[in-house]
Amino acid sequence: MGALATAVRIRHDLHTRLLDARARTDEIFQLVREEALYDRPIAERHRIIFYLGHMEAFDWNLLAHRAFGLRSFQPGFDHLFAFGIDPVGAGLPTDTPADWPAREEVERYNQRLREELDHAIEHALTRPAEGHPHLLAMLEVAIEHRLMHAETLAYMLHRLPAKRKICGPERGALTAVRVKPRLVEIPAGSATLGLQRVTGDEFGWDNEIDAHEVDVAEFAIECYNVTNHEFLRFLQAGGYENRSLWREEAWAWKQKEGIEHPMFWRREGNLWVYRRMFGEIRLPLEWPVYVSQAEASAYAKWLGRKLPTEAQFHRAAYGTPGGRSERSYPWGEEAPSASRGNFDFQSWDPSPVGAHPEGASAFGVQDLVGNGWEWTRTKFAPFPGFAPMPFYPGYSANFFDGKHYVLKGGSPRTARCLLRRSFRNWFQPHYPYVYATFRCVED
Ligand SMILES: [Fe+2]
Numbered sequence: 001m002g003a004l005a006t007a008v009r010i011r012h013d014l015h016t017r018l019l020d021a022r023a024r025t026d027e028i029f030q031l032v033r034e035e036a037l038y039d040r041p042i043a044e045r046h047r048i049i050f051y052l053g054h055m056e057a058f059d060w061n062l063l064a065h066r067a068f069g070l071r072s073f074q075p076g077f078d079h080l081f082a083f084g085i086d087p088v089g090a091g092l093p094t095d096t097p098a099d100w101p102a103r104e105e106v107e108r109y110n111q112r113l114r115e116e117l118d119h120a121i122e123h124a125l126t127r128p129a130e131g132h133p134h135l136l137a138m139l140e141v142a143i144e145h146r147l148m149h150a151e152t153l154a155y156m157l158h159r160l161p162a163k164r165k166i167c168g169p170e171r172g173a174l175t176a177v178r179v180k181p182r183l184v185e186i187p188a189g190s191a192t193l194g195l196q197r198v199t200g201d202e203f204g205w206d207n208e209i210d211a212h213e214v215d216v217a218e219f220a221i222e223c224y225n226v227t228n229h230e231f232l233r234f235l236q237a238g239g240y241e242n243r244s245l246w247r248e249e250a251w252a253w254k255q256k257e258g259i260e261h262p263m264f265w266r267r268e269g270n271l272w273v274y275r276r277m278f279g280e281i282r283l284p285l286e287w288p289v290y291v292s293q294a295e296a297s298a299y300a301k302w303l304g305r306k307l308p309t310e311a312q313f314h315r316a317a318y319g320t321p322g323g324r325s326e327r328s329y330p331w332g333e334e335a336p337s338a339s340r341g342n343f344d345f346q347s348w349d350p351s352p353v354g355a356h357p358e359g360a361s362a363f364g365v366q367d368l369v370g371n372g373w374e375w376t377r378t379k380f381a382p383f384p385g386f387a388p389m390p391f392y393p394g395y396s397a398n399f400f401d402g403k404h405y406v407l408k409g410g411s412p413r414t415a416r417c418l419l420r421r422s423f424r425n426w427f428q429p430h431y432p433y434v435y436a437t438f439r440c441v442e443d
Contacts, residue, residue: 011125053081341370372437
């Protein structure tokens with residue numbers, strides 16, 4: 001295939017991926033019952049209707065004028081749906097449903113916007129020599145931004161009462177494997193953080209640049225994620241009432257919000273029940289516990305352990321015992337597939353820990369990618385050589401405030417392209433809604 005034909009094919013692949021990503025976000029809005037579209041399932045975030053417009057307005061604001069010279073046909077909506085809310089410190093939003101446009105208006109905007117963008121993309125893609133020099137990267141940004149929202153929307157809708165949702169297809173639960181919690185020794189070695197470019201065309205967000213090697217001293221890491229069962233023991237031992245286990249601001253947050261157990265749990269008499277995406281079940285003891293970083297840190301401290309650093313996670317997940325070679329995924333070089341872990345929209349809920357032994361790392365550590373993001377104790381900060389993307393300067397830089405922590409790995413609702421080694425997720429430590437679990441280290 002000639003260079004021109006290859007360039008055209010790459011561009012068509014990008015357009016296909018954008019259409020696939022749209023299908024993912026369309027699918028999630030179909031779960032919302034008509035009467036729930038203006039609900040706000042998470043008090044700190046926008047109402048659901050915002051996200052219906054945001055998916056498209058983001059693409060439009062990114063691409064329309066900059067890449068294609070298109071003129072806005074509804075600038076009011078471009079602005080209204082431009083930005084989400086990062087809930088650090090600020091007060092809760094106070095808007096009412098009446099402040100938002102009717103669903104039909106938003107859908108008309110979305111439809112026209114898609115038609116105009118698709119037409120422009122089709123035109124540009126067959127002419128690789130013309131157009132904006134960053135067009136390919138901008139399309140990757142549009143695709144990954146949308147896929148990230150496919151996940152954040154899922155955990156937002158997780159908070160919506162079951163009767164306000166239309167039940168989607170559910171995978172049967174995987175059988176719990178009997179696993180014994182244990183520590184795995186990881187010898188000292190190096191870890192490469194950030195995106196290593198081989199062809200130069202690989203996409204990564206600004207916070208993944210530049211690749212650099214760090215030395216990691218020997219440490220031991222838990223083979224499996226902390227389960228609901230293990231976390232229940234912490235709770236029963238009074239972990240939520242033991243002030244010495246909590247950082248000062250974490251304790252203040254917990255007291256203020258009245259947090260006494262993981263957000264996905266609910267007490268019913270003497271029983272604990274678990275909020276799945278669609279309905280409740282008895283607390284599944286073998287599933288990884290989903291908690292905030294503050295809760296994860298308190299648990300680790302209770303055991304005299306810590307959360308891993310970002311570099312320790314890398315070493316355990318991608319490193320190898322003999323020497324300096326590293327893997328692209330914990331299991332090796334093969335692309336992610338269902339036998340390796342619970343990711344890429346396979347399920348709405350976690351699997352039991354240890355259910356994917358084929359996804360184990362070279363050291364035998366399991367479930368590092370999939371089944372829940374993993375909290376680290378590393379604050380989200382730029383790598384050496386960081387430069388913001390010119391067409392999305394605030395993507396990462398707005399969060400280098402010392403108030404967010406890095407998460408690695410991926411959840412059942414994380415798209416496969418986001419499972420690359422260098423991808424970094426981040427949240428503030430007092431945000432309990434994320435599909436995020438953890439494991440501890442001794443170092
Ligand atoms: Fe967004």
